[in-house]
Amino acid sequence: IDYLITNIFSPFKYKCTSTINISKATAMGKKLIGCPVCIEHKKYSRNALLFNLGLVCDAQTNTCALEPIVKKLSGYLTTLELESGFISNEDSKQKLLPIMSTLLEELNATGACTLPIDASNTIHLKLIELRKDPPIVQEYDVPVFTQCKDHFIKSQWDLTTQQILPYIDGFRHIQKISAEADVELNLVRIAVQNLLYYDVVTLVSIYQVQNQTRTVTLYLRMWCYHL
Incomplete structure (x- = not known):
């Protein structure tokens, strides 16, 4: 200005x-x-x-x-x-x-x-920072915190977001979070999209998570075999 x-x-x-x-x-x-x-x-x-x-x-x-x-x-x-x-x-x-x-x-x-x-x-x-609209959240997207989960104050979010936060662990996908948190799927997608908007979480594909898990499991098996 x-x-x-x-x-x-x-x-x-x-x-x-x-x-x-x-x-x-x-x-x-x-x-x-x-x-x-x-x-x-x-x-x-x-x-x-x-x-x-x-x-x-x-x-x-x-x-x-x-x-x-x-x-x-x-x-x-x-x-x-x-x-x-x-x-x-x-x-x-x-x-x-x-x-x-x-x-x-x-x-x-x-x-x-x-x-x-x-x-x-x-x-x-x-002055409010201008942000791009976040991507549409799909059922099998996996939300991952961008920083340490403990840094976020749970009470500053709406009730739906507060309810699903404990289930965001980098492994559960949106549909699984919905089922385990007992929150309607569309509400979970909206809540996660809001977290995306504020850069609290990012999204990874469930296939990427599964591949990483398989790689770690295979590595552990090989390590145990060599022992």
Whole structure:
């Protein structure tokens, strides 16, 4: 993210809706991701307050991960305005620049930001890593943990996943896990696909597992014979 802006490209009322929508523009090698907001009330000049918050980044940047940030931040500002007139009040409006500067710095540095605005409002933002859709899980695929099984906190997963985790050992295939865990096959496939998405497990073919087992067994037999 190169810049975070609030007043360079202003929203027109016809572009604003009751829902928070993303608008985009590209100029001078930069991509602008905005979120026009219109709050209608008779207390405002022309009976409406229009504002637009946006991020500026390189034109080639994939902005899918940034769009939720813009939406959420615009939602925060809308709430602050409705509760306390944060944007329309000149005194509180002066806080916007340091707030935006801190947000930009922390998002670029760590991909996340927690910033108190006042006694009752705190902004929480986090860039979500884009991941590819995991492959379809088949009945005879064997899930294998990518790291030590003990490193994963069981309670952070849904109940179905918690139920099947003890049966994922690198040898049982999906159908066998379903039978032994007493969980419907399709639910097991969905749960394992979710684990794949977060790189908790990977899949190997049951034939690969069987071949490895046969190789180890044959090696042990030969070793015992030579003894």
